[in-house]
Amino acid sequence: MKSLFKLIILLVLVYQPGYSQNGIVVFQSDFGLKDGAVSAMKGVAIGVDKKLQLFDLTHEIPAYNIWEAALRLEQAASYWPKGTVFVSVVDPGVGSQRKSVVMETLNGYFFVSPDNGTLTLVAQQMGIKALREIDERINRLPGSADSYTFHGRDVYAYTAARLASGKLKFGAVGKLLEPRVVSIVYQKPVIENSIIKGTVNILDIQYGNIWTNIPKTMLEKAGIQINDRVHIRIYNETSLNYEGTVVFANTFSAVPQGKAISYLNSLLNFSVAINMGNFAETYKIASGPTWVIEIKKEQ
Amino acid sequence: MKSLFKLIILLVLVYQPGYSQNGIVVFQSDFGLKDGAVSAMKGVAIGVDKKLQLFDLTHEIPAYNIWEAALRLEQAASYWPKGTVFVSVVDPGVGSQRKSVVMETLNGYFFVSPDNGTLTLVAQQMGIKALREIDERINRLPGSADSYTFHGRDVYAYTAARLASGKLKFGAVGKLLEPRVVSIVYQKPVIENSIIKGTVNILDIQYGNIWTNIPKTMLEKAGIQINDRVHIRIYNETSLNYEGTVVFANTFSAVPQGKAISYLNSLLNFSVAINMGNFAETYKIASGPTWVIEIKKEQ
């Protein structure tokens, strides 16, 4: 009787709420939409189970840009329902020794990707529940073993579809790895002497806005409030590319057309724009781990 | 007995044929497909109800181009089944005082959009049955209240999905407005002294063809028939950018490659092209409310 009680306690302790896959697969790649590559991936997936629902994140990641792949996943993944399976194929090292993995996150998402840095940010954002290496001998489109270069279709899309449909259990993906993914080094947001430092991590490219990784909460800690003016410096490594003072507002129409403004973007991160203009083009700003931004409240 | 009869009469009188939502949501925006914004909108929508069917109109509306947003809706919406819910997010005034609305049309479609001119042409094409302002206190993705800049995801996609799924009744969108949308002024097609005047309202951009708002019926009124030659002038405000005489035909192969031709496009409007060439590029023609075209039958 006592040991039964112990067993129950033990079961309660080890129990973690399970999110099972929901039949949704979301694809990301650097393939573009001009050829048939994305379509072939989807054909393979729907061939696994016609009841799957297939969507896209983006296929316009610049070729080989792992940093941007990482950011797009961080930007969009958490808006999908728990249990969604994401496939990301930005894979400059295809054919080399990089591992193909499936990551299950603490909040119940699955990511199928080469382990090359793509998972850096969603791993930090969501936490890793378990990481498995895809065993390509068993998780591969039948008949595809001679193809060396289209893992996206033959391994990733196929495995994601089988996982999403429930035909493949997560435990059968392949061997369990340490819960650690290959990660890109970048300037995390910090405050030093009331200067906030962070990364220009991406451009809101359609509009030329600068998006940083500095969150609302850090602005609050530095006492920066709506209608304050902030002094901004943007560096590419050691070269200063922009310096200026702009208002921090919650609507673009707070400044005249053509004027710079800072605001919180839809991820609630500090961002800089020109109202009805293109900040990045105007000041030749790009994005990535080498682009550092410093901001300070003007007194 | 008599009052029962009265009641029946009354019911017949107030009855209007109801088109209910059909579970289809069609998205339009100026976000492009390079980042995760469109995907985040769809994730929110499918999170509302997994049985929804999500499609796109286009996400390549040039940034802030409300006129083009209006035209794309007019071009494509009526080919979807009645009951479809459209979401259009071209929103230069996000955060300003422009209203967010849902328009129900007389022929049974729903449009979720900022009320900034986007609905000009579908309102004229389909007629407004009712217009409601979205009450953002109740129609907003839970947890999104701190975000000031991504109404497309947090308000429009969320509201459209709830409406399309039947979880939100049209009457619960928000307060009823006068059935009138903000409208863009443009040259409507007219005949004066046997000259037809209209707007170059859009380019068939992939091919460089000029599409006008002059309908087939007006050409018939002016006596213009297949194989007639027509004299064309195209102005940008007061500046004459093209003048020439071309045949009016019903197939491009009616003229040699490289020659200009006029024809009815798929909306049955008067259009001008170069067979296997690019009219707009060749003659530097753009489109919009400032681009006026005049045509006259050559005797």
Next chain:
Amino acid sequence: MKSLFKLIILLVLVYQPGYSQNGIVVFQSDFGLKDGAVSAMKGVAIGVDKKLQLFDLTHEIPAYNIWEAALRLEQAASYWPKGTVFVSVVDPGVGSQRKSVVMETLNGYFFVSPDNGTLTLVAQQMGIKALREIDERINRLPGSADSYTFHGRDVYAYTAARLASGKLKFGAVGKLLEPRVVSIVYQKPVIENSIIKGTVNILDIQYGNIWTNIPKTMLEKAGIQINDRVHIRIYNETSLNYEGTVVFANTFSAVPQGKAISYLNSLLNFSVAINMGNFAETYKIASGPTWVIEIKKEQ
């Protein structure tokens, strides 16, 4: 009894396994995604039957490029489940005498397209089971008879959707034609004096890689193995545009960044690339029936 036996034998002999349509429609065109044309096609299709599943191959075929339309179908179609209906609308001759057809292949796919060369390669790849001309008097979106220029929406999408949903039987498409499609002439892969000759049939455009139509099996016949060096010449008609010697490897990382390499692409055809670079741009190589490649093993 004997005649019953004969009948059974006969039935077995004439029986061909039937693949019926599976409710999936895959769209291809040269319309691009900037306007509402693709959306209008899908609206018409989903209006035929809400249970259809609609996908894309690509809509970025360069305008009027029938050769590329043919290649994209060959690249992707066979990865979709049997019974899928493809619609391809690359149609420079719209309105002329080219026929609109539905081709059923021996392996159970359906292709709806103008018969203008688009079907050249899938017909060779899959074999033609039957070819029917679309009778446009009966297979046309109701109300569209006045439109001369948007066959993609009014005839092709509508017919494909009805076929995919089972509402239109293949036999009711229109009259049976000879099982022969209009075909583009190109250099098929051959070996002469241990030189392999073929076509640069397409660029892997996102990366600038050269894809040829020379299959793995022909390389094996010529004794070319992994780690061999091969001498390559690329001609546009009679003009020599590239000559060089590169390794034949099964991973890009076999050469340093910036170096050329040859490999098998995902279709198991001979291909040439620059590791982390753009071969086509660097050497001004394009693709199509006029681009011939010769390769020879270096001794």
